[in-house]
Amino acid sequence: MKPRTIRHYIKEAFRSLIVNRLMSFASILTVACCIFIVSLFYLLAANIEFFLSQLEDNLSIMVFIDEELPAAQMTPLHDRILALPQVRNTEFIHRDDALEDLIISMPGGIAGFDSLRYNNPLRHSFIIELRDLRYHDEVLAVLAEMPEIANIGDFSEAADIMTNVRDIVQVASLILILILALISIILIMNTIRITVSTRQVEIGIMKYVGATDWFIRWPFVIEGLLIGFFGGVIPAALCRFGYERVVEAIAGISWLNFIEFMPGEDIFMYVIPLAVGLGILIGLIGSLVSVRRYLKV
Amino acid sequence: MIEFINATKIWENGAKGLQDFSLTIERGEFVFVVGSSGSGKTSLVRLLLKEIELTSGRIYVDEYDLGRIKRRHLPYYRRKMGVVFQDFRLLQNKTVYENVAFAMKIVEATPREIRRAVPQVLNLVGLSKKAKAYPNQLSGGEKQRTALARAIVNRPPLLVADEPTGNLDPDTAWEIMTLLEDINDLGTTIVMATHAHDIVDAMQKRVIALSDGQLVRDAEGGYIDEYPDYEVRGR
Numbered sequence: 001m002k003p004r005t006i007r008h009y010i011k012e013a014f015r016s017l018i019v020n021r022l023m024s025f026a027s028i029l030t031v032a033c034c035i036f037i038v039s040l041f042y043l044l045a046a047n048i049e050f051f052l053s054q055l056e057d058n059l060s061i062m063v064f065i066d067e068e069l070p071a072a073q074m075t076p077l078h079d080r081i082l083a084l085p086q087v088r089n090t091e092f093i094h095r096d097d098a099l100e101d102l103i104i105s106m107p108g109g110i111a112g113f114d115s116l117r118y119n120n121p122l123r124h125s126f127i128i129e130l131r132d133l134r135y136h137d138e139v140l141a142v143l144a145e146m147p148e149i150a151n152i153g154d155f156s157e158a159a160d161i162m163t164n165v166r167d168i169v170q171v172a173s174l175i176l177i178l179i180l181a182l183i184s185i186i187l188i189m190n191t192i193r194i195t196v197s198t199r200q201v202e203i204g205i206m207k208y209v210g211a212t213d214w215f216i217r218w219p220f221v222i223e224g225l226l227i228g229f230f231g232g233v234i235p236a237a238l239c240r241f242g243y244e245r246v247v248e249a250i251a252g253i254s255w256l257n258f259i260e261f262m263p264g265e266d267i268f269m270y271v272i273p274l275a276v277g278l279g280i281l282i283g284l285i286g287s288l289v290s291v292r293r294y295l296k297v
Numbered sequence: 298m299i300e301f302i303n304a305t306k307i308w309e310n311g312a313k314g315l316q317d318f319s320l321t322i323e324r325g326e327f328v329f330v331v332g333s334s335g336s337g338k339t340s341l342v343r344l345l346l347k348e349i350e351l352t353s354g355r356i357y358v359d360e361y362d363l364g365r366i367k368r369r370h371l372p373y374y375r376r377k378m379g380v381v382f383q384d385f386r387l388l389q390n391k392t393v394y395e396n397v398a399f400a401m402k403i404v405e406a407t408p409r410e411i412r413r414a415v416p417q418v419l420n421l422v423g424l425s426k427k428a429k430a431y432p433n434q435l436s437g438g439e440k441q442r443t444a445l446a447r448a449i450v451n452r453p454p455l456l457v458a459d460e461p462t463g464n465l466d467p468d469t470a471w472e473i474m475t476l477l478e479d480i481n482d483l484g485t486t487i488v489m490a491t492h493a494h495d496i497v498d499a500m501q502k503r504v505i506a507l508s509d510g511q512l513v514r515d516a517e518g519g520y521i522d523e524y525p526d527y528e529v530r531g532r
Contacts, residue, residue: 005402015390201386205388206399209447213372
């Protein structure tokens, strides 16, 4: 392809965008609206998941060690638990520290509990953080087999609920995003098809004059790409700037400020390329499919 | 240059476009194709453009066997001919100059070649002063002259015209015919389908008369002088 032919394609694409500005605007708006909705939903789903994972981090298994276990055995036991592939971290809590924490947390202060310091009834313990709540039951089974462990602080019910909620959120958001993306593609293809069909006569003339299919197609493809690009950039920018405002606004509401949001940089690292990429892809597919119909002259 | 051998075109509804039609047109000829509506004129033109397929038989245009031409080679075949339609078929968003230049861009002519050839051809068709006008600013005759300029700018050996004077008043129609004759004098073969009796009678060129898709006359001269029966049906 000669450079002047490429220049011709690009010039034609921009020219067509401007000459058919009403249709171009409608197409860009359709792409932008659809991608905006998809992006919003993605932001929502990602934040729900983020919030749940924050909650999950607070759920850990607590095991109490048999009093008879010699102090020298404590580190090997710690290492064995930490070596489990499902375990992310293990923290040893000395029985004295545990007592101190308990005393401090009592509403009445230390009075009355002071004597316990000489006769600590608590056991040493480990706080075990899991890589994923799904492993809860497996890890419990392994821990139950360890003779050094006297007792296990169980939170099966909470873990089950959390896992279920997260599964539902994940599946529902995936399905909804897919449906929204599909609706967007259909809407956008229709809009682009209308744009192309208004130029059916033009395409026919080009064919009679001896234009190759690709000579006709390229300007449309570039036009579709531009429409998709603008249609992706607009919602990406809106979401980027809107996100911080919404997060600030919610943080200002006292009864909602327990909600933790994903940091903007983390989430938009994916959302911006995704929105723009999706826009370009939809624009490309839409224009290619739509032009195809009219090339058979 | 053009050869139809037992060419038959039957439409899906059973209507006959062409029936066992054989004809040879030599390079440099000017041929009128006449006949009433539904006689097969348009089928003949559309077959030449390779817009439709033959049902049986063969058509050759220069080295091309139209029945075997591949889809990807079709644009290169079409570049060998200029086409002029009754409804002009100009690109509405391009000026006269751009409409003509467009035909050259398609064949990847250099900007220099375009700058040289387009004014020449616009001068030939008498549209130099209208180069910057858009089709909706032109009269019917000017539109057809633009279409003619576009059809010949790449100097094709063949020009196919389908009722080129159909939408024009008699004076303008004659202007176009004079131009076509000039183009023919330069060596371009011209095949023109028409209803215009007066033009055919006056020009005294080869006339191919069709009726029900069949060749009913092939002779030099006027529209229907030798076929009174055809005259009744044709008019």
